[in-house]
Amino acid sequence: MIVARTGNEAMAEAMRQINPDVVAAYPITPATEVVQLFSSFVHDGLVDTEFVPAESEHSAISACAGAAAAGARVMTSTASQGLALMHEILFIAAGLRAPIVICLVNRSLSSPINIHCDHSDTLASRDAGWIQIYAENAQEAYDTTIQAVKIAEEALLPALVTTDAFIISHGMERVELVDDKAVPKFLGERKVKHSLLDVDNPVTLGPLDLQDYFFEHKRSEIDAMNHVLPTIEKVQKEYGDKFGRYYSTVEEYKLDDADVAILAMGSTAGTAKVAVERLREQGKKVGLIRSRVYRPFPQTAMLKAMTKVKVVGIMDRADTLSTLGGHLYTECRSILYDADNRPLLKNYIYGLGGRDISIEEIEAMYDELLTIQKSGQVDKNIVYYGVRGE
Amino acid sequence: MFPYEHYLRYDKFPHIWCTGCGCGIVLKAMLRAIERSKISKNSIALVSGIGCSSRTPGYVDFNTLHTTHGRAIAFATGLKLAKPELKIVVVSGDGDATAIGGNHFIHAARRNVDMTVIIYNNHIYGMTGGQASPTTPLGNRASTAPYGSIEPSFDISGLAIAAGASFVARSTCYHATQLDKLITRGLLKRGFALIEALTPCPTYYARPNRLGTSVDMLRWYKDNSIAVERARKMSEEERRGKVIIGVLHDTERTEFSDEYQKLIKKMKGKRR
Ligand SMILES: Cc1ncc(C[n+]2csc(CCOP(=O)(O)OP(=O)(O)O)c2C)c(N)n1
Ligand code: SF4
Numbered sequence: 001m002i003v004a005r006t007g008n009e010a011m012a013e014a015m016r017q018i019n020p021d022v023v024a025a026y027p028i029t030p031a032t033e034v035v036q037l038f039s040s041f042v043h044d045g046l047v048d049t050e051f052v053p054a055e056s057e058h059s060a061i062s063a064c065a066g067a068a069a070a071g072a073r074v075m076t077s078t079a080s081q082g083l084a085l086m087h088e089i090l091f092i093a094a095g096l097r098a099p100i101v102i103c104l105v106n107r108s109l110s111s112p113i114n115i116h117c118d119h120s121d122t123l124a125s126r127d128a129g130w131i132q133i134y135a136e137n138a139q140e141a142y143d144t145t146i147q148a149v150k151i152a153e154e155a156l157l158p159a160l161v162t163t164d165a166f167i168i169s170h171g172m173e174r175v176e177l178v179d180d181k182a183v184p185k186f187l188g189e190r191k192v193k194h195s196l197l198d199v200d201n202p203v204t205l206g207p208l209d210l211q212d213y214f215f216e217h218k219r220s221e222i223d224a225m226n227h228v229l230p231t232i233e234k235v236q237k238e239y240g241d242k243f244g245r246y247y248s249t250v251e252e253y254k255l256d257d258a259d260v261a262i263l264a265m266g267s268t269a270g271t272a273k274v275a276v277e278r279l280r281e282q283g284k285k286v287g288l289i290r291s292r293v294y295r296p297f298p299q300t301a302m303l304k305a306m307t308k309v310k311v312v313g314i315m316d317r318a319d320t321l322s323t324l325g326g327h328l329y330t331e332c333r334s335i336l337y338d339a340d341n342r343p344l345l346k347n348y349i350y351g352l353g354g355r356d357i358s359i360e361e362i363e364a365m366y367d368e369l370l371t372i373q374k375s376g377q378v379d380k381n382i383v384y385y386g387v388r389g390e
Numbered sequence: 391m392f393p394y395e396h397y398l399r400y401d402k403f404p405h406i407w408c409t410g411c412g413c414g415i416v417l418k419a420m421l422r423a424i425e426r427s428k429i430s431k432n433s434i435a436l437v438s439g440i441g442c443s444s445r446t447p448g449y450v451d452f453n454t455l456h457t458t459h460g461r462a463i464a465f466a467t468g469l470k471l472a473k474p475e476l477k478i479v480v481v482s483g484d485g486d487a488t489a490i491g492g493n494h495f496i497h498a499a500r501r502n503v504d505m506t507v508i509i510y511n512n513h514i515y516g517m518t519g520g521q522a523s524p525t526t527p528l529g530n531r532a533s534t535a536p537y538g539s540i541e542p543s544f545d546i547s548g549l550a551i552a553a554g555a556s557f558v559a560r561s562t563c564y565h566a567t568q569l570d571k572l573i574t575r576g577l578l579k580r581g582f583a584l585i586e587a588l589t590p591c592p593t594y595y596a597r598p599n600r601l602g603t604s605v606d607m608l609r610w611y612k613d614n615s616i617a618v619e620r621a622r623k624m625s626e627e628e629r630r631g632k633v634i635i636g637v638l639h640d641t642e643r644t645e646f647s648d649e650y651q652k653l654i655k656k657m658k659g660k661r662r
Contacts, residue, residue: 026490027518036519036533043536053521053534056460056490081440081458085490110458113440 005175007168010138011077011103011161012037013175014145016047017183020101021072021190024052024063026082029115030169031105034077057082061089061100068098069205071195073149075100079165080107080121087125090158094129095221096205099152099159099190103145106134106266106317107165108353116354117165119265120318122294123327129221131159131228132295134265138163138173140292143245146183150235153190155228157221164267165354178243186242228296250301251290254280255308258287260369261343263306263328264315265291268350268357272315275362286366291328299335306332311344311369317351325349325382344378350385361386397421397431402449407442410604412563412589416510417446419566419587420479423573435476437466439491441483441517443510443589452479460491463498466505474647477577478505484525485515488544492524499553499582501646506576506583509546512591520594531598546586551639556581558639562588562611565635572637581645588633 005013011034015023023042025035042051050067054060057078068074078086083104093100108114109121122132131151135141141163152159163169178186194203209217232249240246251269254276255261262272269290279286289305289312291298306312316326324330329347336342348365351357365385372378384390398421407413424434434452438444440459447454453476457465462480470478487495487509498505514532515521522532522539525546529538550558557579559572569587576583590596590607601607611633618636621629 027515027521029518032518032521036521039534040536055492055524113456 001177003175003177004172005138005142006033006170006172007135007138007141007163008033008105008170009037010142010175011145011163012041013177014142014183015075015103016041017178017180018073018075018146018149018187019047019184020049020075022050022052022064022067022074023076024054024060024067024074025076025078026054026057026060028057028079028082030107030165031077031079031082031103033169034103034105057085058089061086061093064100065089065093065096065098068093068100069096069195070197071190071192073153073190074098075103075149077103077105079105080109083121083125084109087128090125090128090130092206093158095217097156097221097224099156101145101148101152101158102160103141104160104162105165105169106162114353115165117167118317118352118354119327120352122160122162123318125160126295126327129157129225130295131155131157131232131293132162133159133293134162134291135168136267136269136290136292138168138171139175139245140247141168142175142177143239143243143247146178146186147235147239150187151228151232154231154235155224157224157228162266167267176245182242186239225296229293229298232293247292248301249293249298250305251292252305252308253288253290255287255289255305257285258309259285259373260311260313260366261287261289261306261309262313262315262362262365262369263289263291263332265294265328266317268315268317271357271359272362274359275366278359279363279366284366284370286370297331297335302332303335303339306336306343307339307341309343311346311373313346313348313365313369315348315350315365319349319352329382344372344376345381346372346378347382348385349382355386392422392425394418394421397424397450397452399449399451405449406445408593410590410592411442412512412587412591412604413443413446413510415563415566416443416508416569416587416589417449419569420446420481420508420573421450422570423577426570426574427577429477429577433475433477434479435466435469435473436479436481437462437469438481439483439486441486441515442591443481443483443512443516444486446481460486460489461494462486463491463494463505463507467494467498467503470503470505470647471650474651479577480505480507482507482509483516484509484511484513484546485523488524488546488549496549496553499550499555499584502554502556502581502643503646504580504582506573506579506585508573508576508585508587510589511546511586512589512595514591514595516591516594520598533594533598547584547638550582550584554582554643555584555639556641556643557583557637558586559584559637560586560588560633561635562615562633563590564608564611565615568635575637579640581643
């Protein structure tokens with residue numbers, strides 16, 4: 001079915017079709033709508049979900065973790081400060097191997113207070129042990145929300161699916177929904193090996209774990225994350241085979257014959273694709289790399305993509321505040337260390353607090369990358385794009 | 391005419407509040423109270439969390455600190471201990487102060503930290519679109535309670551008294567002049583002073599509950615409020631469903647930042 005939906009509406013539709021057992025949430029702009037709409041599905045009897053309006057995000061995600069430990073399929077939605085307040089429990093959920101899925105709307109973290117898009121909220125949670133997938137548009141947000149449930153449950157790790165605040169969350173787009181009945185069939189029932197509700201086989205979750213076994217348990221969690229990529233690829237393929245929309249962990253766009261490329265995440269990749277089209281009409285060989293999956297980091301696919309070109313401009317919508325630049329930049333530099341043919345890199349930190357990024361600005365970045373290709377020189381590695389006084 | 395211009399940041403207008411919102415009434419009452427209490431503008435620090443009500447500091451010319459949702463009182467406690475000479479005023483919403491930030495609220499009252507806390511109680515989360523808050527009355531509707539809330543609600547003033555606040559008062563946006571008298575008394579009190587101001591939210595509270603316009607809500611406050619002195623003589627049955635206004639509680643207790651300074655002095659003396 002083809003419909004017009006905002007990113008928030010699309011995610012709420014996916015949640016309706018997934019019909020999770022428990023949703024516990026607390027409102028926050030610009031993600032409120034996802035759960036607000038979902039609560040109306042609960043109200044209208046369209047889902048069987050236990051809906052828990054909590055008194056803070058900390059309580060909401062705690063309720064989610066408890067429900068997931070009991071064997072339930074659990075989802076929630078939040079943004080920015082809400083995710084920050086969940087921070088403590090994010091690690092707990094991952095350590096408990098609770099496959100919760102959060103529909104997250106990327107919004108700047110305070111301070112200063114701002115409600116618009118950048119990726120500082122989820123990137124600040126990158127080490128929490130959650131799978132992170134960044135959607136480019138409402139369609140992908142919808143598809144990925146469904147996929148994430150399956151990925152999380154197979155990997156026994158929680159997952160975040162993100163959209164850009166207002167740009168995707170509130171932008172109305174053409175979205176193709178799959179059949180209501182097909183989603184539960186695609187996902188199947190959640191299979192739980194150890195659940196708190198299995199009274200015949202009681203288990204203990206989350207007990208004190210000191211010098212004796214903590215390290216082994218943490219290592220097994222790391223190991224789980226190390227093995228997620230094949231699961232993601234498998235689920236992406238199954239989804240594509242079934243519903244006709246294929247995704248990859250790293251998307252390559254007009255890259256094979258490109259001299260230079262931009263690497264971006266989220267909606268900006270959509271804007272950059274238009275810039276690529278325009279520049280290609282002028283005969284400029286430019287391409288695009290999009291990191292769809294950010295955690296676990298898709299090393300091999302990213303290396304393969306980056307080493308196809310001579311210069312990569314890495315667009316980060318957050319900064320690590322570490323003198324090292326943005327998150328994608330530092331991580332890509334790291335994986336390139338062992339590569340034979342390393343491209344030159346330039347880091348563009350852009351769009352913080354929702355500052356708009358236009359097609360023309362991205363075209364200008366491409367032109368700069370082409371100049372770098374010619375000269376073989378990057379004069380300044382990290383730039384803060386469009387900031388007054390730079 | 392009251393010199394509002396002395397206190398307002400006109401360059402921050404127009405404000406974000408809806409037509410008929412009660413937030414502006416409380417803001418003006420607060421300014422009149424500050425003028426009346428003769429506390430100088432620069433010795434006031436106005437602290438807020440997040441919400442429609444918490445936007446207040448943006449519009450007024452004091453030392454202002456706009457913090458995160460629920461944490462205003464925690465920030466304010468730090469501020470008071472670091473600069474005991476400041477007069478701390480916190481503005482907060484019912485959600486901000488008693489849901490996400492409920493913990494800080496009761497503990498600041500328990501410690502009796504010197505601050506004047508004004509809670510704009512509109513019985514709803516206004517800023518995020520009308521979800522039920524801990525003060526949404528049992529049975530009333532909110533976007534997260536389409537059949538009416540099944541949760542018993544908090545009595546904010548009662549909570550503050552039970553937790554140990556030294557001054558607690560309640561009024562409504564209809565009783566605007568009483569509101570500034572109560573805030574004045576709160577400002578002049580040494581210790582944790584709470585003023586609960588019932589404020590109409592015509593947009594998200596009145597609508598689902600069919601309470602009419604803001605004017606209807608003010609009229610409701612007028613018709614259903616009872617002075618505390620009179621309420622004391624009434625039976626519980628007669629008080630049911632009424633808003634009891636006035637000074638509910640006023641007592642003397644040791645104040646936390648004073649005790650803290652004393653301790654510092656004592657320990658310094660010992661070291662010598
Ligand atoms: C950690 C966090 N969670 C959620 C929010 C979103 N949020 C902003 S204001 C608000 C509720 C406001 O209600 P209340 O405190 O009663 O104030 P009102 O807007 O009604 O004046 C919420 C949930 C936030 N800013 N931060
Ligand atoms: S939503 Fe309610 S509380 Fe917020 S500004 Fe509008 S009327 Fe006031």
